[in-house]
Amino acid sequence: MKIFVRRIFFHILSRFVLGVTIFSIVLMVIGYLVDDVIKSFANYEVFKFMDYNKSILFPVIWLLGCFTILVWHWIKTIKYIAIVAEASNSLINSDEEIIHFPLILKEMEDQMNNLRVHVLRKEQIAKEAEQRKNDLVIYLAHDLKTPLTSVIGYLTLLRDEQQISDELKERYVSISLEKAERLEDLINEFFEITRFSLSNLTLELSSVNLTRMLEQIAYEFRPMLAPKNLKCDLKAPSDVMIKCDVKKMERVFDNLMRNAINYSFEDSSITITLSQDESGVKLKFSNYGNTIPEEKLQRIFEQFYRLDTARTSKTGGAGLGLAIAKEIVQLHKGTITAFSKSDVIEFEVFIPVGL
Template identity: 65%
Template structure:
């Protein structure tokens, strides 16, 4: 905001200087035109040497350069003094406008007509600030809601684990079949508990401004092959097929750990939102300006209003309070930030029961 204020102050100075220059230019042209008209009128009449008009005309003619410079300097001084005095009025207007700029409302700022350009820029700055504040507030609210939901959902698996372990401890004569059943349930609940705790850690350590960039040269083809292979057990749980179509030996410069996190998150999302018995497609194509990567899966079409917010912090496609249906809502926000650290872009598309995440990573020197 402070930097934008400096730009606006600079713009105001430029407006005043532009008006001074324009006024001087117009008055100079006007003076030259006036002299030309006077000379034209003078030559329309016949004067004698003893005529006062003739004598004045000769004086003007003899000292025209000096007179022109004197009048021009007087004109400049007058214009500067006029706008200098007027700028004090601008200062008061701008001070009031500055207060409006930081006011916690969405009221537009109004300036004099001659400051229309500055007015438009100030309103743009204010609207951006209001929008960013609203987005931050909504993200904070989603974060707080999610923490409440996670805290609530932690109780269920924890209570189940304690309950089944208590049964195993107290019932010494329990059958092996029942013991295995209770242990299996306890293990599943403990794993769910671990997922929820990991989401808590993800939220508490989340800070996009602290992401660092440590690039190194890697083989993207092998990275995608390895990561997709590691998800094979998860593919099998929904009977999914992974179709990997990647150009051979794609070499890129990137932050390996962070890029792995992006791909990991996108594949997890694809699995989570895929229809059973469908195919997840991963493609990567090397071009002269960079690499184009696409993660595509068959699933319910995402509505446009949700698609537009999919990269917001703590935003979850499933807005229900059940945390089993989604993560912390940080994965895609972090993925977008990581891709932007690489000077790239990531976009989401969804239509006809298909979801695509398209990434572009430019060639880094």
């Protein structure tokens, strides 16, 4: 904006000086020609007055002309400001029409149009995120009803049916427990949505043995691997130490493991690879699953975005896990990226040293 104001000022100043110069030359020529005319008609009172007062008259005319030129350029400046102000209002109102300025404001026109495109894109992204959030609340509310209905149904059978065998009772209790656990997961999703404010995350740094942490996570996820007959292979040097927020980093790895399990083929393996150099540590979570299209990879870390848009009980979530993982990694001044090719899905996390 300062460059714009400076450019307008110098443009108006140069035009004013040019206008005054041209006006002065024209006035001098007119004065020279009129002087002969005045002398020819010196007998007339008007011309006699002009001849007598020409030393005052011409400077007054010159000053009036300069003032007129100044006012004219000042009015043009006000018009330029009005044009820019109107364009600013169109940005505020998210007007999709292309902004057009006079040639002198060409650079400002380009900047305003670029800003307009940026604002419209941000607005569209915000609308899509809000729509996904609203849809997820509706879907989760619907999903809550399904396991709750099942739990109530099986518990009602256990209460009302006196002749149920012990085997069937055990089966009903097992199903009820499974549905209740699913209900708990969905309720946690609701809490996650209400708590979701990544900007408020802060780090509590401490030194941790990353190798041991990954070993513990791989062990704790064994029960979740069993239903799909998955294996988890950890490839890591011994005793790799890093400085991080342990609880939040555990959450990152937890989210990545859950994601790998949810989107893995049955009877396949998940590989966690850890390496270290002088710049930091690099972790890779790889699994075999359906290749993720590039357009989905570009949005995979967005808030409330889900790879699986269908409402399934096994992979259904609020679409917050990877968004939170990315924010936590970035708070550690690191990076997290996703790759997918030839039925291989890979997430790579880099945490620098010197936090």
